[in-house]
Amino acid sequence: MSSTNSRVLQPFLDRLTKRSDLTRTEQEAVLSLPAREIQVERNEDFVRLGEIVVHANFIAAGLVGRFDQNASGERQITALHIPGDMPDLFSVVQKTATSALQALSPATILQLPHRAVRELARAHPAVAEAFWRDCIVDAMILAQWVVNVGRRNARSRIAHLLCEMATRFGAVADGTAEFHLTMTQAHLADATGLTPVHVSRSLGSLREMGVTFHKNVVCIADWHLLVGVGEFDPNYLQEDIKPEERDRMVQPPAR
Amino acid sequence: MSSTNSRVLQPFLDRLTKRSDLTRTEQEAVLSLPAREIQVERNEDFVRLGEIVVHANFIAAGLVGRFDQNASGERQITALHIPGDMPDLFSVVQKTATSALQALSPATILQLPHRAVRELARAHPAVAEAFWRDCIVDAMILAQWVVNVGRRNARSRIAHLLCEMATRFGAVADGTAEFHLTMTQAHLADATGLTPVHVSRSLGSLREMGVTFHKNVVCIADWHLLVGVGEFDPNYLQEDIKPEERDRMVQPPAR
């Protein structure tokens, strides 16, 4: 199942170059990483708590949640990951998992062996920098989740989450948005620190504002209205910063 | 004010080697970084939102909070940093600040120019790995804050925060703990997503369990009792993993 076909990793490279500037040589080195593709079922943990992992996971398809829980077993989703994300890229330097990773929909995962990733990072400092930076963006998203859960009411929390996901999916256009989100209301509750019952009520309130969530499809009639309710400022997603505007560990050759 | 006296950076090196295995050469390279020492007053922002920073900050003394806020200006502390921490090491690869950094007590900060830090990381992959890893531990702490704020009641949130800080300060011994924490109850409220009034009441409840917080000193009579209330599992702090048990980007010379 191991693959030497570099095309499999093109989406992985796309994600890296979206945020970091890489030379042709570096790009080819990334594409030549060995990768193993696995299928994960809905509700299946593919990384368990406390586990020592030996490869990083890249999401080729599907939705993945990072799950933590309190002592009574109530779950808290601390991150959502969409195709193109590496939910545990950090495991390359910190191999003990302190959260579980679970698929929220059937998912296709590419597993990249730590050994190979580390070798790549060692040989190409700019690639190591790209990895590091990717982890940092995840951490910035995480910080906003703390704000969301700590300082917003139920409706705003859900609105903010929907805005974030719409933006990450690139689904916003013409003051409107529509996208797939394979989550149940119970999942939404776990992500926002609420009860499923209250999520249902809050969604009802959002519905009156032209925001619907049926059959895993989110429709946002008036984007700016929802942005207001969710107090959403996309800055933290770092999506508007061009890779060539960033520093590089090593200066790139003149272009 | 720039310093070439390497002893100034010894605490910085100590922090790195606590979590990462570095060779003599690498250690000396770290110590030879240029650093500028600044004093920051209580309640002073030394990194402001949206700012493009040109150096990373190392806390030599004092307590620092990472502040975010919602649309109504209610503040949320998303991280607390103690001496030995680098609250914005991540800025080395992501220079736009998405949170403010504010001193909660008078603080001494060492500023390390990005240029020099990047040069160091480029020349020594294992040092780059140490930096990356340090950011990851911060992110793991952040994830636990989401759980704390999202899935625990007021008393448990505060208990958990006190447990975390006691552990990070290394203040736990003999089933008891005592340490300095230069925060007001309003700060505690900002960290836990609560109201100052409710923090006061919750502290009252903890007081009945032998936990006091007066004049910036936290006293925990029965450590295990508080651990229970706060549902505290120190695993995520990664404090018990020895640096030599971790991988290195480059294999160290035989020892």
Added chain:
DNA sequence: CGCATATTTGATAGATTTCAATTTATGTGG
């Protein structure tokens, strides 16, 4: 002492949870 900041306390309002029941969707085998 007197001002400014921090903490405590009480009473009340509001938000969210809990519990329980019902309805609606979804999937599966016959």
Added chain:
DNA sequence: CCACATAAATTGAAATCTATCAAATATGCG
């Protein structure tokens, strides 16, 4: 394609937790 079983979403009523408002008390400091 229906019938059934299961999962997901909705609704109502009551309980609980947390916020809000306002006032009182304590604490630190010049």
